[in-house]
Amino acid sequence: MNIKIFSKNLTGIVVGCSISLFSFAEVVVVIHPSNDAALNKKGVQQIFLGKEKKFSTGKELLPVN
Numbered sequence: 001m002n003i004k005i006f007s008k009n010l011t012g013i014v015v016g017c018s019i020s021l022f023s024f025a026e027v028v029v030v031i032h033p034s035n036d037a038a039l040n041k042k043g044v045q046q047i048f049l050g051k052e053k054k055f056s057t058g059k060e061l062l063p064v065n
Helices: 002-021 041-048
Strands: none
Touching: none
16 A cells, blocks of 8 residues: 555655756747837846836836836
8 A cells, every 4th residue: 555655645745846847937029020129137127127117218118017
């Protein structure tokens, strides 16, 4: 009985670890084609941290999670 429980727990741990190894978070930034503002990684960080309210062109931005 203990071997079955151990086996199930070990299987769960192995599956859980393998899933977490292959999961990656990606960020996609979508901007309307008419907006010609240039963005870099730091600019995107500032926008999603709430430190920027407008694009470099002066147009208002709306970050959505």
